[in-house]
Amino acid sequence: MISIEQVLFPQLEELTSKNLRRSLRILETPQGAEGVIDGRRVINFSSNDYLGLAAEGFLCEAFAEAVKRYGVGAGGSRLISGTQTAHLALENALASFKKTEAALAFSCGYTTALGTIPALVGKNDIIVLDKLSHACLVDAAKLSGATLRIFPHNDLVKLDAHLHWARNKFPQAKILVITESVFSMDGDLAPLREIVEIKERYGAWLLVDEAHGVGVIGEEGRGWIEALGLGGRVEIQMGTLGKALGTAGGYIAGSRILIDWLINRARSFIFSTAPPAAVAVAATAALEWVQTSAGKERIHCLHKNLATLFQLCPKVLETLPRSAIVPIMAGDEAKALELAKDFLNHGLFVPAVRFPTVPKGSARLRLTLSALHRQEHLELVAKRING
Numbered sequence: 365m366i367s368i369e370q371v372l373f374p375q376l377e378e379l380t381s382k383n384l385r386r387s388l389r390i391l392e393t394p395q396g397a398e399g400v401i402d403g404r405r406v407i408n409f410s411s412n413d414y415l416g417l418a419a420e421g422f423l424c425e426a427f428a429e430a431v432k433r434y435g436v437g438a439g440g441s442r443l444i445s446g447t448q449t450a451h452l453a454l455e456n457a458l459a460s461f462k463k464t465e466a467a468l469a470f471s472c473g474y475t476t477a478l479g480t481i482p483a484l485v486g487k488n489d490i491i492v493l494d495k496l497s498h499a500c501l502v503d504a505a506k507l508s509g510a511t512l513r514i515f516p517h518n519d520l521v522k523l524d525a526h527l528h529w530a531r532n533k534f535p536q537a538k539i540l541v542i543t544e545s546v547f548s549m550d551g552d553l554a555p556l557r558e559i560v561e562i563k564e565r566y567g568a569w570l571l572v573d574e575a576h577g578v579g580v581i582g583e584e585g586r587g588w589i590e591a592l593g594l595g596g597r598v599e600i601q602m603g604t605l606g607k608a609l610g611t612a613g614g615y616i617a618g619s620r621i622l623i624d625w626l627i628n629r630a631r632s633f634i635f636s637t638a639p640p641a642a643v644a645v646a647a648t649a650a651l652e653w654v655q656t657s658a659g660k661e662r663i664h665c666l667h668k669n670l671a672t673l674f675q676l677c678p679k680v681l682e683t684l685p686r687s688a689i690v691p692i693m694a695g696d697e698a699k700a701l702e703l704a705k706d707f708l709n710h711g712l713f714v715p716a717v718r719f720p721t722v723p724k725g726s727a728r729l730r731l732t733l734s735a736l737h738r739q740e741h742l743e744l745v746a747k748r749i750n751g
């Protein structure tokens with residue numbers, strides 16, 4: 365009998381030798397523009413907390429107050445143990461923010477995808493997915509058992525060809541197109557208007573993951589779908605509460621019928637303890653705050669920071685970043701690690717991302733901007749970026 369350690373140890377060693385081994389780093393401070401990582405004070409360019417809400421005072425207070433009112437644990441699945449009003453309030457706030465009939469909250473974005481996609485399509489159906497889609501979308505697509513077709517990133521011609529094939533070969537099948545609005549490792553945007561037109565031609569449905577779009581794209585941070593005025597034409601709008609909204613959880617926004625179906629069929633919703641009500645209260649407070657003038661001002665700060673970084677690094681950043689994610693390409697895994705180390709030695713925390721998060725050989729630094737970064741932070745990082 366071979367032990368689990370005997371199997372795993374050489375595999376870990378192999379990861380190390382290929383510069384693909386990962387390990388956890390200790391963050392001693394709350395998320396923010398500055399922090400202490402592995403004992404070193406750094407400027408933080410690693411977080412998806414784009415609006416600086418993760419440790420925001422009024423949200424911490426809303427959270428603490430809610431714990432007093434609701435307790436800590438939800439005690440069970442919402443279908444079994446009763447739904448707390450906090451979750452319903454969050455879903456109303458989400459539907460109103462996304463301008464949809466209804467919304468459903470999940471414990472995180474990952475489980476949102478895992479529950480939703482297999483609830484909508486199965487083995488007689490087709491999924492057509494952008495190559496750079498997030499791991500949770502890929503995993504959910506595989507779990508559904510549907511036939512999977514991948515189109516090269518943002519390639520409309522290939523998307524059209526896959527849909528043409530699917531519709532002709534399987535006239536009765538449900539066809540689901542899946543993409544993101546802002547791609548998580550490249551920071552670029554999907555050509556959603558064109559994608560909507562194409563999927564409508566073939567009678568396909570569309571799921572768009574706005575994990576990095578909400579709170580970032582558009583003056584009100586409503587995301588790329590809303591910025592293009594496509595709300596009514598995207599059947600399934602997905603997102604997370606753990607990024608720009610600074611809390612935790614995931615959601616689907618869409619029609620009342622879609623949401624009622626997911627309550628009945630999304631397994632990650634049904635067979636999982638509800639998130640703590642206090643998290644829902646904090647997320648609701650974040651969502652409401654984003655829509656106030658202070659919230660809009662914060663979003664404006666983020667947009668200003670993006671423009672400033674671009675001005676400071678015109679040669680390296682050939683186009684104005686369209687989102688808060690700025691990839692700095694390295695190619696080789698070892699080179700990406702070296703670059704990250706060099707940045708860290710200068711007090712700048714910009715993580716390297718490698719396979720399997722990005723394809724082999726396209727390792728990079730993934731720099732994320734926050735509304736809380738100040739001019740001096742941007743100047744320091746720009747100096748390293750420019751070499």
Ligand SMILES: *Cc1c(COP(=O)(O)O)cnc(C)c1O
Nearest residue numbers: 472473474498548575604606613
């Ligand atoms: C982070 C992310 C998710 C997962 O959301 P969590 O709430 O962190 O589980 C889903 N999709 C995309 C595109 C993401 O970047």
